[in-house]
Every structure is written in structure tokens, then in C-alpha cells.
Amino acid sequence: MAHFEKANSVGEWLDQRLAVNTLKRVLAFEYWIPKNINFLWAMGMVLAATFGLLLISGIFLLMYYQPNVETAFDSVNYTIMTEVGYGWLWRHIHGVGASVVFLIIYIHMFTGIYYGSYKRGRELIWLSGMGLFVAFSAEAFSGYMLPWGQMSYWAGMVITNLFSGGSLEAYGLVEWIRGDYVPGQAFLTRFFMLHVLLLPLVIIGLIVLHFGTLRIPHVNNQDGEDFDFEEAARLYKEGNIKESKVIPFQPVFLAKDIFVMGVYFILFFYLVFYHFEFAMDPVNFDPADGLKTPAHIYPEWYFLWSYEILRPFSKDLGLIAFAIAQVIFFALPFLDKSENVAPASRRGLFKFWFWAMLIDVLILTFMGKLPPQGIWNVIGLIAALAFFALWIALPIITKKEKKL
Amino acid sequence: MNKELKIFGVVAIFTLVLYWGVEPFAHSQMHKHVEGDNFAYSEFKASGKKGDAVNGKALVTGAAACTGCHGIKAINAPAPMDASMAGASYGVNPPDLSTAGALYDARFLAQLIKNPAHALKVEHKFDPAKGKMHPMTQFYGAGGDIDQEIADIVAFLKSIAPKEMSNKEAFENACGRCHANRYGKMSQLGETPKFKYKKDELKHQVAILEYQDKLKAYMGKLPPDLSIIIRARSEHFLETFIENPQSQLPGTSMPAVGLSHEGFEKVMAYLSETGDPSKPARGELGPLVLIFFIVFSGLAFLWKKEKWKGHH
Known part of the structure; x- marks a missing residue:
């Protein structure tokens, strides 16, 4: 066992047992980011913050949502919207967040494509990011089933039908996925499980992987310039911050990120309070009805x-x-x-x-x-x-x- | 800095074009445009006759007249049958006429009395030539000038109408005999009372189900619950649909309601109360949250400037 001295502060006590000082240094104060960047480099943290909002609002919604075909619609539209204090706020944050998160994902993706941030050692950053895109898509789709409105039901019908494979007519597979001939209780409960447990776990795992993949190839910069990070970091630590091509994640990079996030949240909460309709399709405010196909069936904008x-x-x-x-x-x-x-x-x-x-x-x-x-x-x-x-x-x- | 603003401009333009394409533009292409008449009922001609309420009362309450089927609580005339039995006889429970003068447009009322199926726009369903009569008998006149008599009846209905009406009463009278609103605890038999005993509650539910069965037979299907219709349909759709259901859904068995503009606004206010109850709370909290993030961004900007000092 390691030898422990008596600690003089809580920080020291933690450092002895968890090496928090080393962690802080490696993950924050000496995690080097190129200086030559623009606000698009903040999209990663903006995404992390939006995911945080989705997670927190989701936890509150989960306390009142009922995954039952008889009660799901009213638990969302009546219980949460009327009886739960600020339930409407959590729901609108969750609904708007689910839509806006894809806008930021697409901006993030096209930023990566534009600056060539998927090449020369950065392939895994791109691949894990694409993994996140797929996981978020599945999360969005499974979440869309839960209010059990007309669009939940019919989108569920259409998308699960795709698995019949056209002329392969693999209806057995479709039934296996649905747990029934048509979307019903089994279908709702399994998409509920996917939405609140399995897929969030996958997403969190992929986020950790995505951060990890950045570590060795480093973050790209506005000119795609390939420079010596060790050398740049040495310059910075020596106090030549003007000459150095890097900045520490904490607090310099974060200071800019937080500002970008602030501006983003102004827009985000403007949408939450005054313009949430775009994220909540009117068709889904009719309860699911297997005998009445809506005139137009279309996915959310991001699909x-x-x-x-x-x-x-x-x-x-x-x-x-x-x-x-x-x-x-x-x-x-x-x-x-x-x-x-x-x-x-x-x-x-x-x-x-x-x-x-x-x-x-x-x-x-x-x-x-x-x-x-x-x-x-x-x-x-x-x-x-x-x-x-x-x-x-x-x-x-x-x-x-x-x-x- | 300039470069960042340029990049931001590009991102903003693409985002706005994207929004325009999937929201306003897509919806303009998906839904046909219907021009409303602003509840003026200009297609029905006004007779120009001035009605006499006293004479109107005699016409309404006379033998084999309106009160043969309709109750008028305002003058203590009870409905001849209870809702269930009336539903069984006519398909739908005939409305109590106490509030008709306040809710419905005068021109529409005159046309309704003269030719119900025409005013209600359900002639595709009720055609005397095919032996299908509208359950409301048309008024053939009481021997005098029929237009004068109709003007008298309308004047009487106006005279007994309440000066003030709650949004809920407007909904109950105009929509509530066919449409439930479960979030407002309203069924087709009115507000659902609180029951002490389960047995009484079940009895009430059975009464509702029985009434709904008759309604289904009369309308072809059970008219939808309107709890949250305000979020399921656009305001423009509801306005033109309520004014003339055929304009949005040709062939529907829903009759034109005949609401005046004021009556329509009351009904919409009630639908908003049940379907979008967070509206007032949003208005209160929204500015505070936005101010918070504006201040937050301002402070964050100062912090950023401080931290980046000497970096360029």
C-alpha cells in the first residue's frame, strides 16, 4: 500500500488519494488547444451543454411520464403541462433541445468537413463523432415515440417497416422489432427503455471516447497548420503567451467557450419561451390512432x-x-x-x-x-x-x- | 474579430434558410389556403326587419314551437327531455336557447330558423328529397310575415341572452354537446362532477358512453375531444373551420356553428386555457431568463477579454 502523510487541507487529502492535481493539470490547465481558432471551435462545448440540458430536463420529465399506451399522451400533455410545477418548462427545454442539438451537430460536422479535421491522425475523432450522430438519431427517434401522438405512432410504423427490407418482405423482423404486428404497448415500452437507459449510456460512452480521440492528434486549427504542441506548450509555460501557438483549455479556451455558450443560451431560451412550436409538430398533439393515417407523414427536420x-x-x-x-x-x-x-x-x-x-x-x-x-x-x-x-x-x- | 462575424453571418444565413424551408415554406405548401369571412355570414341576406322581443317570446314558447324541443333556463323553461333521452331521439341533445343570442350571429340565427340544414351547411347529409330531414324542423311561419316573425324570435333570444359569459360557458354551449374536453373535465353531458362513491361515478360514465353511442350514430364518428386541439391545429385552420367546416374538410358532418366573432374568441380562449395552460407563466418567466443570459454573456465577454489579454 502507498504511504500516506497527514493532509493539511481537503485538497491535499484528495490529491493523495485521487491525484486531483495531476488530473486538473492534464485535463484542464495544461490541456493545450490551438490559439488560431474561431467560435465554431466552441460547438463541442455547446453540444455538451445542450446534452446536459437534455439530460436534466429528461430526468424531471421521467418522474411523471407514464410509458403506457392508455396514459402516455395525457401524462405528457396534461400531467406534465398542467399539474407539475414548471413541467411545461422542462418539456419545452427537452423538445427544443432535441431539435437544436441537431442543428449544432450539423454545424459541428460541416465545420469538421470544411477545415479537414478528419484527416491525418484525426480519423477516429470523425468516426466517434459520426457514432454520436447515429446514437443521437436513435435517441431522437425513440424519444419521439413517447408522447404517443399521431406522428409518434405513424413515424414508428413507417420507420420500423423499413426493416422489412423491401422485396425481402422480412415482416418477421419488423414484428420482432415492434413486439407486435403494429406499434402497441410492447413497442412503446421498449422504445421507452432505449430512450431513457440504453441509448443515453451509449451516448455518454461515445462522448468520453470522442474526447479521448482528441487527445493525441490534438484539436485542428483554422489553417490546418501542423505544429509542435510540446514546443508551443513550453513557450506558453515560460510566459511567451503571445508567441505560443497554444492556449490552455482552462481558463483561456473555456473563457471564450463560456461566452459563446452565453450567446447560444439567449437564442436557445428565446426558442423555449417564444418559439417552441417548430420543435413540436402539431400532428403529434392528436392522440395515436391506428385507424386514422395523417394526411402528411414526415420525420423531424433533421432526418x-x-x-x-x-x-x-x-x-x-x-x-x-x-x-x-x-x-x-x-x-x-x-x-x-x-x-x-x-x-x-x-x-x-x-x-x-x-x-x-x-x-x-x-x-x-x-x-x-x-x-x-x-x-x-x-x-x-x-x-x-x-x-x-x-x-x-x-x-x-x-x-x-x-x-x- | 471581423472574420468571426463573417463566419457567424454565413452560419446564421444557412440556419435561417433551413428554418424557412422546413417550417413556413413547407407548411404553406402542405395546407391549402382558405379565405375566411371573419364570422360576418355575408352569404346570408339580412331581412332588415326590426324584431319585437315580446312577440318573439310568444312565438318561441307557443304550442309546438321552439320549446317543444329546446329548454330555455333563462325564462325557467326546462328542456322537455334529459340529455340522454334527447340524444336518443334527435341524435344530439338540442341546445338550451338561453345563450344563443349572445353566442351566435343574428344573421346566422335567422337563416338557421328558416332553413336549418342550409345554415348549418349539412345539406349533403340532410336532403328532404331523399327523405332525410334535419332533426330541427324549419320554421314555416305563424301566419304573419315570416321575416318579421323570425326577426322577433331573434330579438327575443337577444333580450334573454346574458350580458357576460365565461369562456367555459361559451365552449359548453357552442361545442360541448358533441365535443368533450377532458383536460377541462368536460364531457358531452357537461362538467363532470366529483363523486363520493365509485358506483355513482361509473353510472355517470355509462350515461356519457350511452350518449356518445347516439352521437356516433348521428355524426358517423365520435367528434374529437378538444382538450389540446389548440396545439394540434393552427389558429387559421380553427377559425376557418369553425366558421365553415366544409371549407377545410369537404363532406364533414360537423355543422357550421354560427358563432359571432366575439363568441369565437371566447371559445378559442377556453381552448387555450385547457390546451396551452402555460401561456401566462411563459410570459412571466421568459423575460427574466433572457435577461439572465444577456447579463451572463456580457460578463462572460469581459472575462474572455481578460483571459485573452496578451495572447495576440
């Missing part, structure tokens, strides 16, 4: 682009396209053949690829919500084909890219 890749094709082709679209972003570090780690603006054709991809995903998102008829169908089909054309073009244009 629309991939939904639109499914829609314009025939049944089997659509499913294959959809399946590829779900995983293709994982392949980004391996399909980008260029050595350059630099902002897209300096990378020749990749610059156009980036903006084309962003605009294409935006168009797919628009079309995904519109009724599938007339010109919308044509635009949707072209945008879906363009999506695949861009991915096929990526290795070709990046291979030809000039080395910077």
Missing part, C-alpha cells in the same frame, strides 16, 4: 435529407440508397484522398464539393417535407442523384488535388 434520399426511388432502390446515405459520412476520411489538411477554400475543387454538398443536403431537407408530387419529386430525385454523384466524385477530385 429529412436522408428521408428524401429514400423517397424518389422505387422501393428496393430507395432502401439501398437510404442505407448507403446513413453510413456514407463515416467513410469521409477514407474517400478524401488528399493529404492536405486545410480549409476548403484553399483546396481547389474540394471547395466546390463542400458547398455543393451543403446546398444539396439543404435542398434534400426542403424536399423531404414537401408533399411528394409534381416538381418537388423531380427536384428531390435530382438532389438525391447529386448526393451520390458528389460522393463518387470525392475520391477523384481529392486525388488530383495539388499538395499545399
Whole structure:
């Protein structure tokens, strides 16, 4: 056993047993972040804060929510909204948070794509981040089932039906997933379990992994510059903070993060109090009714682009396209053949690829919500084909890219 | 700093375009636009006759007149049948007329008395040529000038109407015989009382179920509970739908209600109370939270400036 001296303070006592001083140094005061960054580098902490809000509001909601097909709808819309003190606040934070978290995830993702932050040793940062995107998607979908409104029910019906695999007609698999022929009690309870236990555990695990993957390759910077972190850290510790290319996570990086978070929370709570409707679809305020299909069934906005890749094709082709679209972003570090780690603006054709991809995903998102008829169908089909054309073009244009 | 603002501008523009595309634009394409009439009922012509309430009372309470089916509590005329029995006889319980003069538009009332199926916009359901009569008999006149007599009846209804009405009463009278509002503890038989004994509670539930069965047979399906309809439909939809259900849902068996604009606002206020009860609390707490985060951001900005001093 280690030898323990008598401690003179609580801090010292803890340090002897937990090495808190070392932890603080390694995780905060001497965790080095490049200085050459902009506010987009705060999106990670903004996401962590939003996840925190979702977790806390979720815990409060969990105390009153009833996972039962008879009572779920009213436990959300009556008990929580009327009888529980500030229940409405927790619910609106949870609903708005679930939507806004995807906006920040997409900003975070496209920031990574723009600055090439998935390359040269940073592949795992990208892959664990994509893992988080998938886990958040599953979390969002399972959560959407819980109020047991019309859109919960019918979205559950449509999405679980995808697992029949088109012409494979694997209805046995669909029934196994639902625990019934149609969404019912078994379905609701298992999505409840996924939403409040299994998926949050997966997300927390992936967040730890995502932070871990940053450690060795370090955070990227605005110019994709590759410099010696040890040397920069030495300069900083010697007091040459102006010459050094790094800043410590605590307190310098955090000081900026907290400011960005403050501004973000102004927007966030403006939405919570004055503009929450966008995050809570009106259709879901009709109780689930298996005999009444809503006129329009569409997913939440953050799934629309991939939904639109499914829609314009025939049944089997659509499913294959959809399946590829779900995983293709994982392949980004391996399909980008260029050595350059630099902002897209300096990378020749990749610059156009980036903006084309962003605009294409935006168009797919628009079309995904519109009724599938007339010109919308044509635009949707072209945008879906363009999506695949861009991915096929990526290795070709990046291979030809000039080395910077 | 300038560069950061530029980047922020790009992110903000893309975010706003995204919002515009999936919310206002998508919804404008998904729902057809229906022009309302602002509860003026301008399609019905006013007779221009000035009504006499005293004569109206005689017409309403005379033999085989309105009170044959309708109760009028305001003049101590009870309904001839209780709600369940009336429901069994007519499909739906005929309304008590005490508040009609306050809730409904005068032009609409005149048209309703003259030709119920036409005023209620349910002629697709009730066609005398096919032997399907509307349960409310039309007024054929009492021997004099029919337009004058109708004006008298409307004047009488106006004279007995309460000056003040709560939002809940407006809902109960205008919607409550077909629609429940469980968050407001209202069934089609009115406010659900508190029962001391389970047995009495169950009896009441059975009475509601029996009434609902008749209603189902009459309307084709059970009209939806309106507890939270204010969040399930847009205000514009509710306004145009209540004014003329056929405009939004062609073929629906829901009749036009005939609410005046004031009556409509009272009903909407009640639906907002039950469906969106946190509205007042949001208004109170919202500014405080926003002020907190504005101050927070200001202090955070000062802290940031301090910590970054000497870094560039």
C-alpha cells in the first residue's frame, strides 16, 4: 500500500488519494488547444451543454411520464403541462433541445468537413463523432415515440417497416422489432427503455471516447497548420503567451467557450419561451390512432435529407440508397484522398464539393417535407442523384488535388 | 474579430434558410389556403326587419314551437327531455336557447330558423328529397310575415341572452354537446362532477358512453375531444373551420356553428386555457431568463477579454 502523510487541507487529502492535481493539470490547465481558432471551435462545448440540458430536463420529465399506451399522451400533455410545477418548462427545454442539438451537430460536422479535421491522425475523432450522430438519431427517434401522438405512432410504423427490407418482405423482423404486428404497448415500452437507459449510456460512452480521440492528434486549427504542441506548450509555460501557438483549455479556451455558450443560451431560451412550436409538430398533439393515417407523414427536420434520399426511388432502390446515405459520412476520411489538411477554400475543387454538398443536403431537407408530387419529386430525385454523384466524385477530385 | 462575424453571418444565413424551408415554406405548401369571412355570414341576406322581443317570446314558447324541443333556463323553461333521452331521439341533445343570442350571429340565427340544414351547411347529409330531414324542423311561419316573425324570435333570444359569459360557458354551449374536453373535465353531458362513491361515478360514465353511442350514430364518428386541439391545429385552420367546416374538410358532418366573432374568441380562449395552460407563466418567466443570459454573456465577454489579454 502507498504511504500516506497527514493532509493539511481537503485538497491535499484528495490529491493523495485521487491525484486531483495531476488530473486538473492534464485535463484542464495544461490541456493545450490551438490559439488560431474561431467560435465554431466552441460547438463541442455547446453540444455538451445542450446534452446536459437534455439530460436534466429528461430526468424531471421521467418522474411523471407514464410509458403506457392508455396514459402516455395525457401524462405528457396534461400531467406534465398542467399539474407539475414548471413541467411545461422542462418539456419545452427537452423538445427544443432535441431539435437544436441537431442543428449544432450539423454545424459541428460541416465545420469538421470544411477545415479537414478528419484527416491525418484525426480519423477516429470523425468516426466517434459520426457514432454520436447515429446514437443521437436513435435517441431522437425513440424519444419521439413517447408522447404517443399521431406522428409518434405513424413515424414508428413507417420507420420500423423499413426493416422489412423491401422485396425481402422480412415482416418477421419488423414484428420482432415492434413486439407486435403494429406499434402497441410492447413497442412503446421498449422504445421507452432505449430512450431513457440504453441509448443515453451509449451516448455518454461515445462522448468520453470522442474526447479521448482528441487527445493525441490534438484539436485542428483554422489553417490546418501542423505544429509542435510540446514546443508551443513550453513557450506558453515560460510566459511567451503571445508567441505560443497554444492556449490552455482552462481558463483561456473555456473563457471564450463560456461566452459563446452565453450567446447560444439567449437564442436557445428565446426558442423555449417564444418559439417552441417548430420543435413540436402539431400532428403529434392528436392522440395515436391506428385507424386514422395523417394526411402528411414526415420525420423531424433533421432526418429529412436522408428521408428524401429514400423517397424518389422505387422501393428496393430507395432502401439501398437510404442505407448507403446513413453510413456514407463515416467513410469521409477514407474517400478524401488528399493529404492536405486545410480549409476548403484553399483546396481547389474540394471547395466546390463542400458547398455543393451543403446546398444539396439543404435542398434534400426542403424536399423531404414537401408533399411528394409534381416538381418537388423531380427536384428531390435530382438532389438525391447529386448526393451520390458528389460522393463518387470525392475520391477523384481529392486525388488530383495539388499538395499545399 | 471581423472574420468571426463573417463566419457567424454565413452560419446564421444557412440556419435561417433551413428554418424557412422546413417550417413556413413547407407548411404553406402542405395546407391549402382558405379565405375566411371573419364570422360576418355575408352569404346570408339580412331581412332588415326590426324584431319585437315580446312577440318573439310568444312565438318561441307557443304550442309546438321552439320549446317543444329546446329548454330555455333563462325564462325557467326546462328542456322537455334529459340529455340522454334527447340524444336518443334527435341524435344530439338540442341546445338550451338561453345563450344563443349572445353566442351566435343574428344573421346566422335567422337563416338557421328558416332553413336549418342550409345554415348549418349539412345539406349533403340532410336532403328532404331523399327523405332525410334535419332533426330541427324549419320554421314555416305563424301566419304573419315570416321575416318579421323570425326577426322577433331573434330579438327575443337577444333580450334573454346574458350580458357576460365565461369562456367555459361559451365552449359548453357552442361545442360541448358533441365535443368533450377532458383536460377541462368536460364531457358531452357537461362538467363532470366529483363523486363520493365509485358506483355513482361509473353510472355517470355509462350515461356519457350511452350518449356518445347516439352521437356516433348521428355524426358517423365520435367528434374529437378538444382538450389540446389548440396545439394540434393552427389558429387559421380553427377559425376557418369553425366558421365553415366544409371549407377545410369537404363532406364533414360537423355543422357550421354560427358563432359571432366575439363568441369565437371566447371559445378559442377556453381552448387555450385547457390546451396551452402555460401561456401566462411563459410570459412571466421568459423575460427574466433572457435577461439572465444577456447579463451572463456580457460578463462572460469581459472575462474572455481578460483571459485573452496578451495572447495576440
